[in-house]
Amino acid sequence: MDPDALAKAFVEHYYTTFDTNRAALANLYQEASMLTFEGQKIQGAQNIVAKLTSLPFQQCLHKITTVDCQPSGVNAAMLVFVSGNLQLAGEQHALKFSQMFHLIPTPQGSYYVNNDVFRLNYA
Amino acid sequence: MDPDALAKAFVEHYYTTFDTNRAALANLYQEASMLTFEGQKIQGAQNIVAKLTSLPFQQCLHKITTVDCQPSGVNAAMLVFVSGNLQLAGEQHALKFSQMFHLIPTPQGSYYVNNDVFRLNYA
Numbered sequence: 001m002d003p004d005a006l007a008k009a010f011v012e013h014y015y016t017t018f019d020t021n022r023a024a025l026a027n028l029y030q031e032a033s034m035l036t037f038e039g040q041k042i043q044g045a046q047n048i049v050a051k052l053t054s055l056p057f058q059q060c061l062h063k064i065t066t067v068d069c070q071p072s073g074v075n076a077a078m079l080v081f082v083s084g085n086l087q088l089a090g091e092q093h094a095l096k097f098s099q100m101f102h103l104i105p106t107p108q109g110s111y112y113v114n115n116d117v118f119r120l121n122y123a
Numbered sequence: 124m125d126p127d128a129l130a131k132a133f134v135e136h137y138y139t140t141f142d143t144n145r146a147a148l149a150n151l152y153q154e155a156s157m158l159t160f161e162g163q164k165i166q167g168a169q170n171i172v173a174k175l176t177s178l179p180f181q182q183c184l185h186k187i188t189t190v191d192c193q194p195s196g197v198n199a200a201m202l203v204f205v206s207g208n209l210q211l212a213g214e215q216h217a218l219k220f221s222q223m224f225h226l227i228p229t230p231q232g233s234y235y236v237n238n239d240v241f242r243l244n245y246a
Contacts, residue, residue, distance in 0.1 A: 068162065073197070073227070083242050119204065
């Protein structure tokens with residue numbers, strides 16, 4: 001599978017999981033993983049999912065606009081850069097967002113998120 | 124110097140150089156460096172600077188809104204995520220942008236850009 005297709009598949013899986021069963025995102029992080037969410041730094045799968053599941057909205061829908069992918073220079077690790085729209089239930093206008101993932105291969109042949117930075121663009 | 128201060132100093136240096144002497148950005152990239160500019164992939168310091176200096180605007184001003192920084196997990200390498208506004212000369216409205224850098228330490232004690240992804244948010 002080529003890296004661009006792999007990045008796209010990861011991103012689709014990530015946001016589908018976020019929008020349907022946020023707690024299951026725990027499987028995509030590890031203890032060393034870091035999330036910076038709107039400037040707040042959080043480390044570890046459990047803390048990251050605690051943050052994501054406690055956001056002040058229950059239902060949301062991510063729509064991906066762009067996915068860019070590059071090898072990060074370490075083994076088969078990948079940097080994935082996403083832009084898109086985040087529609088919150090009951091809100092008229094979607095919010096634009098940008099997000100960056102650093103994906104590291106696991107011995108099982110999948111990837112985990114080592115780095116995650118999320119920002120709203122307030123558009 | 125703590126990583127956040129270092130990331131901020133790098134970002135300020137990068138955009139000041141971009142806005143005043145774009146060709147000098149060549150010093151910040153190496154042959155393995157990759158830039159994805161609005162979806163277009165470019166590799167190597169020379170090709171990257173050729174792209175940046177041939178953009179269809181001569182004068183611009185980057186205004187940084189946010190800078191987020193995380194260690195990428197490899198030695199002292201850093202991931203830096205930027206959001207901001209790009210004001211083009213003669214244009215009334217600034218463009219929002221997001222950009223990601225993966226910075227790798229050099230033996231001389233500075234950093235070079237191994238990965239660079241730039242996207243306009245069309246806001």
